[in-house]
Amino acid sequence: MTSEITGGCLCGGVRYRASGTPLNSRICHCRQCQKAVGAAFNARILFPADQVHLEGRHKTRHSSSDLLRGFCPDCGTSVFTHRLSSDWISVTAGSLDRP
Ligand SMILES: [Zn+2]
Ligand SMILES: [Zn+2]
Numbered sequence: 001m002t003s004e005i006t007g008g009c010l011c012g013g014v015r016y017r018a019s020g021t022p023l024n025s026r027i028c029h030c031r032q033c034q035k036a037v038g039a040a041f042n043a044r045i046l047f048p049a050d051q052v053h054l055e056g057r058h059k060t061r062h063s064s065s066d067l068l069r070g071f072c073p074d075c076g077t078s079v080f081t082h083r084l085s086s087d088w089i090s091v092t093a094g095s096l097d098r099p
Pocket of ligand 2: 028029030031032033034042
């Protein structure tokens with residue numbers, strides 16, 4: 001089954017869509033995720049990076065050499081993480097249009 005999901009940050013400056021079958025959805029309680037999203041856990045949905053299309057101005061920051069965290073510089077929403085070694089992008093479940 002293939003489908004498309006859409007989402008974006010609080011102010012709408014960053015938008016994304018992802019298509020195809022997600023690899024999985026997960027909840028991470030690690031300290032890096034807690035800090036990055038400012039919450040007890042980070043619920044997110046993983047896709048191969050080439051299935052995720054980002055639009056709008058965003059910033060990224062490495063939380064480790066392998067992991068980039070993407071966020072909106074205007075409203076601060078954590079939008080995605082990009083695991084470079086496996087080339088997976090996960091979008092935050094809270095930023096989905098229809099969570
Ligand atoms: Zn924003
Ligand atoms: Zn984590």
